[in-house]
Amino acid sequence: MSDKHYLEWPFFEARHATLEKELDVWAAQHVAHAHGDDVDAACRQLVHQLGEGGWLRHAVGDTIDTRAICLIRETLARHNGLADFAFAMQGLGSGAISLFGSAENRHTYLPRVARGDAIAAFALSEPQAGSDVAAMQCAAVRDGDDYVLNGEKTWISNGGIADFYVVFARTGEQPGARGISAFIVDAGTPGFGIAERINVIAPHPLARLTFNSCRIPASKRLGEAGQGFKVAMATLDVFRTSVAAAALGFARRALDEAMQRATQRQMFGQVLADFQLTQAKLAEMATGIDTSALLTYRAAWQRDQGRKVTKEAAMAKMHATETAQQVIDAALQMFGGLGVVSGQPVESLYREIRALRIYEGATEVQQLIIARELLKEA
Numbered sequence: 001m002s003d004k005h006y007l008e009w010p011f012f013e014a015r016h017a018t019l020e021k022e023l024d025v026w027a028a029q030h031v032a033h034a035h036g037d038d039v040d041a042a043c044r045q046l047v048h049q050l051g052e053g054g055w056l057r058h059a060v061g062d063t064i065d066t067r068a069i070c071l072i073r074e075t076l077a078r079h080n081g082l083a084d085f086a087f088a089m090q091g092l093g094s095g096a097i098s099l100f101g102s103a104e105n106r107h108t109y110l111p112r113v114a115r116g117d118a119i120a121a122f123a124l125s126e127p128q129a130g131s132d133v134a135a136m137q138c139a140a141v142r143d144g145d146d147y148v149l150n151g152e153k154t155w156i157s158n159g160g161i162a163d164f165y166v167v168f169a170r171t172g173e174q175p176g177a178r179g180i181s182a183f184i185v186d187a188g189t190p191g192f193g194i195a196e197r198i199n200v201i202a203p204h205p206l207a208r209l210t211f212n213s214c215r216i217p218a219s220k221r222l223g224e225a226g227q228g229f230k231v232a233m234a235t236l237d238v239f240r241t242s243v244a245a246a247a248l249g250f251a252r253r254a255l256d257e258a259m260q261r262a263t264q265r266q267m268f269g270q271v272l273a274d275f276q277l278t279q280a281k282l283a284e285m286a287t288g289i290d291t292s293a294l295l296t297y298r299a300a301w302q303r304d305q306g307r308k309v310t311k312e313a314a315m316a317k318m319h320a321t322e323t324a325q326q327v328i329d330a331a332l333q334m335f336g337g338l339g340v341v342s343g344q345p346v347e348s349l350y351r352e353i354r355a356l357r358i359y360e361g362a363t364e365v366q367q368l369i370i371a372r373e374l375l376k377e378a
Ligand SMILES: Cc1cc2nc3c(=O)[nH]c(=O)nc-3n(C[C@H](O)[C@H](O)[C@H](O)COP(=O)(O)OP(=O)(O)OC[C@H]3O[C@@H](n4cnc5c(N)ncnc54)[C@H](O)[C@@H]3O)c2cc1C
Pocket: 122, 123, 124, 125, 126, 127, 129, 130, 131, 132, 154, 155, 156, 157, 158, 200, 206, 355, 358, 359, 360, 361, 362, 363, 364, 365, 368
């Protein structure tokens, strides 16, 4: 049973503790168990369940309560990584519409996302533009009341099952980051295609997308022409702290599993937890988890105060994802051979955590952001 004392920290209001408690009960009943081998079907079902449960409402809208989405991601990640993924992508995929969409686009898409009736995706990365987002080549050319898109995107979560994609493309108003715009592309639009599905170590829907003279009404542009980089960064700014929260959820689950194993596994006439070497590991794991929680909820609280969180969100994301990797590795080690058996919770966590150190800005990118902010302050 995870330590819940952190809910009494001054970062939270009473409604946050209630939210966490209710979701914990709901998640244990609805999403704690595997949803079969078909990852597309599992994701669709999870989105539907999360919509029906009312949880997706927290991921869309004018004012996103960062502490709430962090608590939701942490709790879902503790129960089921794919449930966390399904929740996170509804938020990230529709975030640019929440923040920059016209009244019509907000009305068309957001209620369906919140009910779990439409699946969302966020298409920024390209084969030659991952960390270096501004190097993107996918282009959109204005043609009357439309834009015509050509190019490709890769590593797109929910690629293949999404009903719509928020796509970033070069519109050329100015060079580099100042010549990009954001568009909503519906899955059935002629010229849009799934070029390839990508299998990863923790399976979830992921694809490379192609755009071949794909015609999008200008009314589906999000924000001003040439402001797409700002749209992308503002969206990521909301959700980056929640990646830290997901890592925290994985780490808490790993510590729960490790505690259970260490207090039950008999060896050398005692249990694993009786050895001081084990106790030192458990102490390091618990301390790492608390420092991650402090950084995560500081960033979330600070954003909810309407303050800038560029440095704090980067610190939380870097520390929580790196620490979770170490905590999960230590937990797996305590399980011995059992730890690497497919389907064991620690084995799934070991695969699940890895990509979080890469996406939404790899650890090295977070380091650069933190240092840049420090130097600016100096
Ligand atoms: C499972 C998964 C899901 C994803 N989902 C999405 C999605 O839904 N939408 C989307 O748009 N993208 C998505 N991505 C893409 C993700 O954001 C990119 O993979 C990430 O930005 C890194 O880009 P890259 O893979 O091209 O690696 P590169 O940019 O080639 O970077 C490789 C490595 O170089 C290092 N590095 C980077 N910059 C520096 C630097 N300045 N100095 C030193 N080292 C550096 C880092 O260790 C990095 O991991 C997803 C990726 C994964 C793995």
